[in-house]
Amino acid sequence: MSPDGGLSIVGTVLAVAVGCAAASLWLLLPRGESGLRERAARRFGMLLGAVALGLFVATGHRLGGVGEEATFLVVSLVAVIGAAATIVTRSPVYSAIWFALALAGVAGVLLVLGAQFLGVATIVVYAGAILVMFLFVLMLAQPTGMASYDRVSNEPLLSAVAGAVLLGLLTLFIGRLSAGPPSCCAVPTKAAALAGANRPTDESDEADAASEPAAADTPNTPALAGTPSAAAGSSPTTHRPSPPDMLARDHVARLGGELFGRHLLAVEAAGVLLLVALIGSIAIVSRTPPEERLEARPRRASA
Amino acid sequence: MTPAPLVLDGLVVGAMLFALGLVGILARRNLIVMFLSAELMLQGVSVSLVSWSRHHGDWGGQMLVIFVLTVAACEAAVALVFVLQAFARTGRLDSAAWQSLRESNLPRVVDHELPASDAEALQFPRLTPAGVQPEIDEDEALEREHV
Amino acid sequence: MVDLDPKTLLVLVPALPLAGAILTVALGRLLGPRAHWPAVLSIAAAAVAAVTLLVGLGREVASSADHDHAASPVELTPVTLWQWASIPDAYQPAAATGLDLGDDLTAKAEGLPAAIPFTIGIDLRLDPLTAVMLAVITCVGLLVAIYSIGYMHDDPGYPRFFALVAAFVFSMAMLVAASNFLLVYVFWEAVGACSYLLIGFWFRKPSASAAAKKAFLVNRVGDFGLAVAVFLLWMTYGTLNFHDTLLADGSPLPGILGMERLADPSGYVAGGVGTAICLLLLLAACGKSAQLPLHVWLPDAMEGPTPASALIHAATMVTAGVYLVARCAPLYVACPAALTVVSIVGATTALVAALIGTVQNDLKRVLAYSTISQLGYMFASLGTGTLLGFTAAIFHLVTHAFFKALLFLGAGSVMHAMGGVIDMRRFGGLRRVMPITAATFLVGSLALAGIAPFAGFFSKDEILASLHARGWPDAHTEHHDADPHEGHAGLDLPAAAAFQAVSFRSESDGSAGGADESASTFRTLYWMSLFTAFLTAFYTFRAVFMTFTGPTRVPDEAGHHAHESPPVMTWPLIVLAVAATVSGWWLFSTHALADFLAATPSLTAPAVAATATPHAFHLDLALQGTFAAVAGIVLAAAGHFGRRSDGPQPERYLGPFETLFAHRFFIDEIYTALIVRPLEFVAMLSAWFDRSVVDGLVDFVARIPWGIGAVVRRLQSGLVQRYAVAGALGTLLIVLMLAWRLRG
Incomplete structure (x- = not known):
């Protein structure tokens, strides 16, 4: 789609974007800091993240002209920012809420892409069922105060680099797709x-x-x-x-016709899978570890 | 045949979601957040699938997304049960609480001294597990960080 | 049976015991107490075949001797079972390769083709010498096997024993029938292995396993000599076959002992190389036949079962050395210096062993030293290099096989009755307990001492005569001239001329000095041998008197066991006693053996045949020998029936020499100091080197992965998320590399 010179510029922009994304993610991820340092790092991380996002948008603009589709831009920004906030927020409860926002964005993207049913289904299934389940679990298994493991990350730098490089690679390949008909897509x-x-x-x-x-x-x-x-x-x-x-x-x-026509068997299998998951969760959750059971009985008897 | 711009943008958004999910699942230690990140990755894949579906004019991608939703639901159900069980054993939602796979003569990895957090502890609504109140095990309570 | 082709019989003689050995191994546990059947039956059949061969060949020799009085060679063409090895153009004669192997070798190589293939066939050959050896081996083997049925009963290794005996008979028969030096070497080792296994038969006994190891190691020294001799023979003659062969292109290849080479007196290499070959062969013979300085293993070998001692370490295997030297007679005759060495070694061994034997108190050890001594006689006789000497050696070999087997089996019978006790000081007067054993043992002792008319008298007389003939050639000539009756089948050539021929050869070779010097050497050897005869009679009858005369004394170990042995053990004794009585007289009076052996191709070489003397009974020599023997017996009797009743005590006469003899001339101690201790030191050094340097290197190599692991194991933190990060980064790395390659 763009000439070779354009591609090289795009490549540079992409590289800067990847670097910014990695740095921003590293700064934003909890690293066991506190106070002013933490706040400063987060601000700077947000700034860098915004820059990275802008750069990605810019490359996207160069690649595909997404800027022209304001709706798409808005919903996709919502999705990406929500996702980024999900993984950098210290509190798991806020994470879940940010995840809901990201879901809304994704639903919007799906709608823009023409998958109305999926957009709605995502909202219904994820936000309505799965996320609520998460929140319930959080309420059941919530330590008091800020847990130490929420304040530190596992290998934040390496993880951020891994994610950013993956993103860069994927963007590069997608850019190649637009640049011409590569053999892999023929x-x-x-x-x-x-x-x-x-x-x-x-x-x-x-x-x-x-x-x-x-x-x-x-x-x-x-x-x-x-x-x-x-x-x-x-x-x-x-x-x-x-x-x-x-x-x-x-x-x-048509989607329904396709689903219950060609994919009927898969639908049945999915139904069975849901049932099995249901029964399995109940079975597991109602089982106490054997050693606990053994220890619990005499203690209760003595008490 | 070059994909249309919107499809490409969809792919980019999917890639971003996937990459962010990856970072989350690699970096965050809270089991719940890790699962949220896993869901994010699934979302990224879903967006990509829908984009390709649109590009090829085929329902297959969307079908797959429907099944991804199904599987995600199942996964969430089962995995959250595991999370609950894990929490019941350690009192933590920490993925680093399990280190039994390490070499036998290595010390356990513990978090180095963290500076005191100045963020006020947020209080959220809590649910008590139903049924008989279990006896509090003093030894176990000592092991727990915050309960 | 009579229809069988001699060649088939020749193959059957070794093949049957081999089959017996394999059957015994396979069916040993199944047969249980009847495990001796395969071995005994197969050896019996082999004995029948061997005797048939002997008789058939004897008739042939007799018929050929009727026509002309000269001893014409009689030989069966070799039987080639299969080709073992064949390497084309293996041998390049010295002339072709330009290697300077000395004038002798180059001269010999001139007549050879440009390149000779190295072919080793499994060739069996029959000539009178082989026939005699086969008959002795199988007959003594049969009697020993029958005897062992009684002796070894209830032994846990019963089948193993018979399998080993049959395997030994097979190996020994192959050794004497082989027509190739390499095959000889192979079965030389095989009989050594059988000997090792039989000495160490009761391997749980530390002394037995130590004795087996000692025998094996000492034999290695001799085997080394044989191996080098075989190499030298091949380099010299281009072949290892005894017989003549035809090459692929039709050109004849003269064998080492083939007719073509035998016909020409100059066909054999003399000088340095020839002497080296002969001395190396002598080294091998010394090892196997327990001659000085390699005799130390034989007395210890008595740790094995007595039948094995009788068969292997008295009658047959130890004579392999004698056989080898006799077989290679033409090679030796070409090198008079080597011959003289053979005689000196033999006579010295005979004297030393006899001296040691006089102070032994262990019945089997007395017999062991007597074996060494008698083998020394044979070597002394071989060393004369005359036809009389060679035939006398084989004659003594045959009679010795009978009476020494008899004596050993008698000793075994005593040991069997005494509950394993063999110390002569602990029993006595056994003639009343076991009359048959006593009588047969007496016969064997008389034969060993050399009292007429027992076998040893005649064979020993011949040996003394052969030595005497070399020591006083003139006297012999006169004696011959004065002798009114001419020999039966001897050459018409006068003996004087024959010895002149020998002297001429030795002078022309310039290696052995003059005839006078050689004669004086042989005079000394003669007196040594005569003195040995006296000692032999003394120690033999010392043993007889201590064991069988005087008041009856039985050790506690015997218990109720002190009785005459069962018939299965006494019958072989009686048969052997008869053989020891009549064989010497019969074979001497008819000259059957001498004439028969004279037809052996390797003994018909002109150089050997020229030394033939007419058969004669030398009264003066016989008187000297008998006098020496009687003196020995009388001395033993005087010692025994003198003032003290506990047997002749040599220390009363010997003084400080007793210590020397009792310690076997300190030869074992010298070996320990000179060879064993330095080797132990080297072994200690090597062990230290191995443990610290070699093992240290290995340990160091082993520590490298250990060290890497110690570093890398820190990555195994057990934190799943770290593993996940590593996995993700690795995957990305691979994708990056793929992208880099797709870039172009």
């Missing part, structure tokens, strides 16, 4: 293979698609840019089907 789209199967259901959409030619630039670059609403009706005028299908109005219905 797989034929599954959509093409499914074209015949989807054909009959596409009939109704094709009329709408014809009325909005803006999205259909070329047959070979499907219009992925745009909000769901914008892309809802965008479907190729050619025989190539697909991505737009997923953004159709009956998106959830």
Whole structure:
């Protein structure tokens, strides 16, 4: 997408971003400090984190022009900041709440990407069920005051470097994806293979698609840019089907059809898995360690 | 075929979430926070999967995310039970409380002296475990840091 | 049986005992108390085969001797069982390689092909010498095996004993039948191994295992000599075969003892190399036949079971050295200096062993020293280098095999009855307890002492005659001339001429000095041998008187056991006694053995055959020998029946010499001081070096991973999260490397 010169600039920016991210994470992670030092480190870490985020956004801008999609930018920023706060907050309770915020961001990202059902499901399942469970556990197993293990980290520097380098690598590869068709991605789209199967259901959409030619630039670059609403009706005028299908109005219905059609067996298996997890948790939680049981009985008898 | 910008951005966001989750799970010692970090990594993967799903125009990615949600729920249920059990044994949510795998002649790793924290201890609502109040074991209570 | 081809019989003689040994090993536990059957039956069959061969070959010799009076060589063409080793173009004669091996070798190598393959076949060969040896080995072996049925009963190692005896008979038969020096070497070692195993048969007894080790180690010295001799032989002659062979290209390769080489008196290497070969072979013979200075193992070898002592350490294996020298007679005749050494070694050994024997109180040790002494006689006789000397040595070998086996088995019978006690001072007057043993032992003693008409008298007389003939050649010539009756089958060549031929050869070689010097040497040796005969009679009858005469005394260990041995033990004694009585007289009067042996190819070499003398009974020599023997017996009797009743006490006559003899001339002590102690010191040094330096290096190497581990183990903190960090960083590293490679 960008020429070689652009790529080298992008690479430099990316390297600075990775460095800033690592430093910021290291500063933000609890390292057993206290008082002014800790506060100063956190402030500086936040600053660096903001810089790193900005740099990543900038590279993203250069790479894909995300800045043009304000919604996406906002939700993704919420998600990333929430995630970063989750892992750097000392108190596990605040961590959980920051995690909820990150979840909201992720749900937004999913919505922007056209997965309405998943966005909602994430909120419902995670924020509504899992996170609440976490909070319950925290309330059950909460030490009084600030625990020492919340104030120190395990190998903060190495961990921060590991995370930042991973992020840099992934960003680099994603940038390569945009730079040109690398060999690793030259797989034929599954959509093409499914074209015949989807054909009959596409009939109704094709009329709408014809009325909005803006999205259909070329047959070979499907219009992925745009909000769901914008892309809802965008479907190729050619025989190539697909991505737009997923953004159709009956998106959830199609998802359900797919889920309970092709993946019925997996759904059943997932159900069994849930049941097993349920029974297993109950079994484990109701079991006291044998030595405790042995010790507990005579003591209780004496008392 | 070059992926569209939005997909790329989705991938970047997914990568960020995954990397942050990784840092959390590697660095934080609180078991609950570690699990939150694990969930963050799952979120990152989910975002990536949805991006690719959109790119390929295939439902497979979204399907996978649904199952990721399922598995995450199961995992949370079972893992939190383990966390509770661990807390019941040590009175801590510390991953460093278990060091039995170390070489037999090495000393136990303990946190070096921490400066006193000036942050006020926050009080959150607590739940008492249901059932008969267990006898308090003095030895065990001594081992515990804060209970 | 009679239809069997002689070659088949020749193969059967060693093969049957081998099968018997294998069967005994395989079925030993199954057969239990009947474990002797395979061994005894197979040795019996082998004995029948050997005697058949002997008789058949004897007829052939007799028929060939009828035509012309000259001893024509009689030999069976070798039987090649299979080819053991074959290396093409192994031998490059000195002329081809340009190696300077001395003039002698170069001269010999001239007639050889450019390159000779090194082929070792499993070749068996039969000639009169081998036939006699085979018959003696199998017959004595059979009698000993039968005797052992009674002697070894209830021994926990019963099957093992018979397996070893059969294996020994196999090895010994192969040794004398082999037609190749390498095979001889192999079975030389094999009989040594059997001897080792039988000496250490009761290996739980420390003295027995020590004696076995001693025998083995002392024999190694001799074996070393044989090995070097074999190397030298190959370098010199280009082959190790006794017989002539045809090479692949059809050119003949003369064997070391083949007809072609035997026909030519100059076919053998003389000078330095030849003498070296002969002396090395003598070293080997000294080891196996317990001659000075390697005799120390034989008395200790009496720790083994008595039948094994009778078979191996008296009758057969110890004669392997005599056989080897007799077999290599042409090689020795080419080197008169070596021959003289053989005689000196033999006579000295005979005298020294006899002196030691006079003060021994252990019955088996007396017999052991007597064995060494008699073997010394044989070597002295071999060393004369005359046909008479060689045949006399083999003659004495045969008669000695009978009477010494008889004496040993008699001693075993006594030991059996006395509950394992063998000290002659602790029993006496046993003739009333065990009459058969006493009678047969007396016969054996008379034969050993050399009293007419027992076997030892005739064979010893021949040996003395052969020595006398070298010491006083002129007297012998006159004697021969005065002798009215001509020899039966001797050469017409006068003896004087024969000795002149020998003298000529020795002068021409310039190594042995003049004939006079050699004659004076042999005169000394003759007197030494005569004195040894006197000593032999003395110590033998000292033992007889101490054991069988006087008031009956039985040690406590015997208990109710003091009785005559069972028939299975006495019958072999009787058979051997008969053999010891008649064999000498019969073989001497008919000259059957001498004539038969004279047909041995290796003894028909011109140099040897030229020394043949007509058979004659030398009355003066016989009188001298008999006088010496009677004097010895009388002295023993005087000592025993004198004032004191506890046997002849040599210290009364010997004074300070008694200490010398009783300590066996301090030879063991000298060996200890000169060889054992320095070796122990070297071993101590080596052990120190091994423990501190070598082990230290090894320990140091072992400490390197230990040290690394001590550092690295600190990483094993047991904290799961640290492991996770390491895992993540490692994974990232790999991904980075992959990305770096994909970059291009």
